[in-house]
Amino acid sequence: MGGLRELAASLVAPGPCGVAVRDRLKHLTPQDEMVLRAIGAHQGTLASRDLKTRCVDGLEHSGDTWAARKRELTGVSSSRIAGAITKATHDQWALARRCQAAYIRTLDAGIKTLRHRLSLPVGEKGTKRAAGGYRSKGEWFRKSRRLATLEARHTAAVGDWQAGRVRVVRGGKRLLNTRHHLTDAGLTEDRWRERWEAERWFIAADGESGKRFGNETIRVTPDGEVSIKLPVPLAHLANTRHGRYTLTARVGFAHRGVEWADRIEANRAVAYRIHLDTGRRRWYLTASWQRPAIQTIPLETARARGMIGVDTNADHFAAYRLDQHGNPIGDPHRFDYDLSGSAGHRDAQIRHALTRLINWVGRVGVGAIGIEDLDFSNEKTREKHGGRKRFRQLISGIPTGKLKARLVSMAAEHGLSVIAVDPAYTSLWGAQHWQKPLTTPHRKMSRHDAAGIAIGRRALGHPIRRRTAPPPHDQSDRAGPRTAQAEPDNRRREGTRPPTTDRPPGGPPPNGKRKRGTSASKTVRDAPSTQQWVQDSLMHTG
Template identity: 85%
Template sequence: LTSQDGRVLRAVGEHQGRLCSRDLKERCADGQDHSARTWATRKRELTVLSSSRIAGAITKATHDQWALARRCQAAHIQTLEAGIRTLRHRLSLPVGAPGTKRAAGGYGSRSEWFRKSRRLAALEDRHTAAVAEWQAGRVRVVRGGRRLLNTRHHLTQARLTEDQWRERWEAERWFIAADGESGKGFGNETIRVTPDGEVSIRLPAPLAHLANAQHGRYTLTSTVAFAYRGAEWADRIAAHRAVAYRIHLDTERGRWYLTASWQRPVVKTIPLKTACARGMVGVDTNADHFAAYQLDRHGNPVGDPRRFPYDLSGTAGHRDAQIRHALTRLIHWAKQAGVAAIGIEDLDFTTEKTREKHGRRKRFRQLISGIPTGKLKARLVSMAAEHGLSIAAVDPAYTSRWGAQHWQKPLTTPRRKMSRHDAASIAIGRRALGHPIRRRTAPPPHDRSDRAGHRTVQAGPGDPGREGTRPPTTDRPPEGPSPNGTRKREPSASNTVRDAPSTQQWVQDSLMHTG
């Protein structure tokens, strides 16, 4: 941008940022007494100092920020309750009592028991205060971010000077955003972007003297271009459909960025039977990768396992980009495989993340806390809907254990290495398809016509041969030829003794099925 463009954007951001801070303060003061009348009053006051559309964007952003703070407050209360339950359970056990797979045991010494009893009292006090704030509708919000605010006290560790921190802090508190309107020029009246990339901004009333175009607008000298989904954006603005824009400054790079966003229709829910008609891709979520396996409609694994790694270290933006990249690769592979659905676990680590259950196992708590459960489901549903894929969430109980028990060893070959995570993805996919995880059911009773023949569960109920017997497992079947009339492998002749038994044996394919 030119120097004049930069000055205008800074002036607009500072002015609207002050209005946004004032409106957020009033919204927090209203608490649960908020109503449509108070909302209209705030919007009228903001309209005088800006415009009607800018006032609407500011109040909407304020409501979103207040609602986010309420959700975080509810999650904090749930975490405290989980810690209190675990502490009460462990304190009720005798000192040194062993734990189980589902619950931790007693504490190792009397001194540790005493320290944890004091911590229980502290958590109960925090819980009482948090519930009181929740019931009163009181939230704690920092425009610009609490982390950046606390960085002011640790400039040396952050490798920032006071001026650098101040510049970043002011840039984060600016507000240059506008919601779109369908039917208006190029989908937005406040921040307008033409198909050629020309950007013009409707200035607030106190800054109207900075306009360089008609109707109080300022047109930037440079143009913009969208490298991602640019064709979709062009189609929307050509049809004058709503597009929201946000302009922000990256102080580290010294660049201005414009972000476009729009809302998609609600994802339609389809019957599970329809989604599973072409098979399923089972996905096992881990701390550093997604393990995926393709299954046909009968639950049989197809091909080799796939892994999609990601790195969740670093900043929040880096973590979000890593998740989006891994999900994009997963969805593209699922589309190439020809399936119509993806099966995932419905994970919830609220209880596991508390330090009261795992004690000093800090590395393990960090491991499960790093698994992006909530963000993964939200992003996967929205991204999969763009490609016509459905998402099936299943119960995560015993998927890793049973997957390793029934699928890891049979699928391991000299050319294919199977891990517990790969086997777990098969278990997840089979559970999403409605099949049991184990490969075969128990033989029927001896009073059945097939006489204890093994029934496979990889085929549908109407497929012929589903309850057929297995091929014989000996070299020379005692009752004539094999069921299919042919041998898998001819017996080899002995080179030493003429009547010596053959060294070759019948090989039963554990994944053999009909249908």
Template identity: 70%
Template sequence: MADLRPVAAPFVALGPSGVAVRDRLKGLTPADEKVLRLAGAHLGSLASRDLKARCADGLEHSTGMWAARKKDLTSESSSRWAGAITKATHDQWALSRRCQLAHIQGLEAGLTAIRHRLSQPIGEKGTKKAAGGYRSKNEWFHKARRLHVLEERLERERADREEGVVHVVRGGKRLAGNRHNLDAAQLTEAEWRIRWEAERWFLQADGESGKRFGNETIRVAPDGEVSIKLPAPLAQYANARHGRYVLGAKVRFAHRGTQWADRIEANRAVAYRIHLDVAKDRWYLTASWQIPPSRTIPLDAALADGVIGVDTNADHLAAWRLDTCGNPTGQPRRFSYDLSGSAAHRDAQVRHALSRLLNWAKTCGVKAIAVENLDFRAEKTREKYGRHRTFRQLISGIPTGRLRARLTSMADATGIAIIAVDPAYTSKWGAQHWQKPLSSRTRKTTRHDAASIAIGRRAQGHPIRRRAAPPRDDQSDRRGHRTVQAGPEALGREETRHRIPGPRTRSVQPDAASTRATRTPKTVRDVRSDQVWVQDSLLLTD
């Protein structure tokens, strides 16, 4: 049997390190919207120019170049707007570098898969460990051509990374591509232009601790009044002192409003962003600030009241509660969500499913939820599953990153710990050892429900596999023998038990001497004497 890959130990996930709340800017006057559009367009053009300069610097960038760029922007805006623009530029460049590295790793994985399959005979069947050959000469030919295309693309990406070259589109690459496919995007040129300009506006500013209400550029007072420091070319539109413009709308944060009020009253840093939702024609203000990560509790303390194992799927969360001994209790639960439609709809669906999961956990009195530490970056590649497009779409549809970030953030407010476990063999062993025993005429246990049990048991340190069944009658010692279950400290407890040769197996024949020694004699001795008792012959009578 092939060796199993090592299983990582479970751990308690860290809580969120930041908070973001949003509210709609209601009651804006036409003059307010005009000023916001002018300021956003002007600052957006400066941000585009600064991003171009930063990309041109590449790996040779230094603090002196940063200061020179900030000085050039200050004359056309203000020192604080210049600082916000340059910081956003550096964050964007760093993000592009990380995406570039991920793209290179994806290309390398695809090339490895293609080279392996091209080396196999045509029609060769694959195994669980490695893929087989391509199914036809036509497919082999096209994949050989694609191999050269990917090699050239990988060489170009590696050269760009060594030189520090990144490719960034302010406003989004997808929206830029929609300009050439307006019919497919169901947009007119005017509608596309409005969205394109709105995405390229820049109206965001980081906070400063010690300044009034935590931000001098975009200031929000405790009563909800919003004021903006206008750039120098737009100073004539100011309606307040020191070149500021006060909006007619006021904000009120319903979520975490008390925390936000405490921060601004203490003059602690709060970052703000103003943006326009073109589809709804609504303006929004988002406030965000950093928080110290909450201290994680020990794993044993989190599992003191049991755990809820959660199996993540493309359209639902399968959950089952386990007691402290790792036994499933009650009925399995399913929390469905629909990930079709817009990004806002998908995010709302995930939040609603997680809210129901956390409410159920609080009702059960459980202080820990176990989830798989999933990462499908390697499995999403086109070359790994090839023509199995439906399966690739299924894997891509599982919201692993979004769900993990949302769950840790929402659970931190409820005091429930999130335990991340290794996803190795949870679905396979759960279906093998738990699906059938937990199914009955009135309850249909699915493969996902069984996987949730495996996830919860792994978080608790219990082996996923159940005890071996006792032997049948007239074997061994009549149902009395049962294989002992390994403890959590035993190495390799989740591996397949190796066959041990011995007298109870058919691999080694029993010893003849021991067989004669334990054989029952044909003659019977009397227990009261040492004489041999022999039965007399039967008398034959007429």
């Protein structure tokens, strides 16, 4: 056990701190659409210029440069619009820096693996913890060239990081590259241009508590009327007083509508964003606001009513119910999803699977869900797994970040707690200790189902392995270690039984005399025992 890594402590995941709801802007007139396009194009141009200026500033950015940029934008828009643009610029620049740091970490992991394998003799076998040498001299040469390429990329990335240079594409790098593959994407140049321009528009406004209905730039009244404060160059398009344009569309949020109405009637801050879905030719309004931080409940309280252990896989959730003592109850449950297709389809599949999981948890009356705290940031490199392309695709397909965010948010709405546990050895030990004992002619247990039990037991604070019966032969240690029930700090838990005489094994008898009976009695004493050790049940309370 000395080679196993130390396990991280389980924790109750904090609840969501923000809310976002969306509704469609229906029945817009051509004049409404013309005004929205004009606003988006004008403010999008301002946002692009501001982002360029921020990238040029790099690490020299300060409060004075921020104020100068905001003053420049205020003259061609308004103070509130300028504040929203500069804040969005800072968020985008910070995101690019985080992605840059993650890219450097990935390069570091790949370079470390390549250097290790290149240092080994050709054909040397690896171990479970470290890869071996390459199979041939040709592969060794190709990987040495690969190492030189990664080192060059790493040097360039570190130079950009130290200089504060980031590369950001407003509208998305993927959509920009699609311009060179229009046939494969099924787009014409005009359709691509329309989508590109719509992605670069900026029609958004941050909320402000104390102002009328929580937002002065994009105002939505309780009856659903939407009005927009126009920037100075577009003030001639206003159709109401004070340079505002009121849309003919009405909105009504079906989801969280009561919570949204309570906020705007109390004049609490609500942020809005308007965007065009060019594929569907529909306009949408998204409202978002922050919630106060919710104090997480203690671990013992979350564990009081049992646990649902969930194993996350590339195409399904494997869930098992456990009581508070860690005993499996009932049969395993599987919630499938399909992560092929578009991003919208994948997101809908995850939400649907989580909805079915949470509904089942509510029906059985359990108050917490145990899930692995997965992070495959360093596991996807081809240098680590070599030619195991299918395995790399498998771990890349597991929705780690999006899944955790979705589950925590949806579980909080149903009063459920989410306990994140260390994922180390859950699949291995679950299959070793739980898959075979729970398999019956009427219950089929997979490795993933057993992993769900292991995750649930770890979330409850119990060891993964179950209690085992003594050795089958007799009460001695002839068949191996006596049992798995000894405490971890007992150093004699796997030792041999003490001798039955007052002399050491194999030593001469004291005073030259035997202490026990004759040879016949010895034969009787060493005869195999007829007692059979049978574990009555898997249920236990320790």
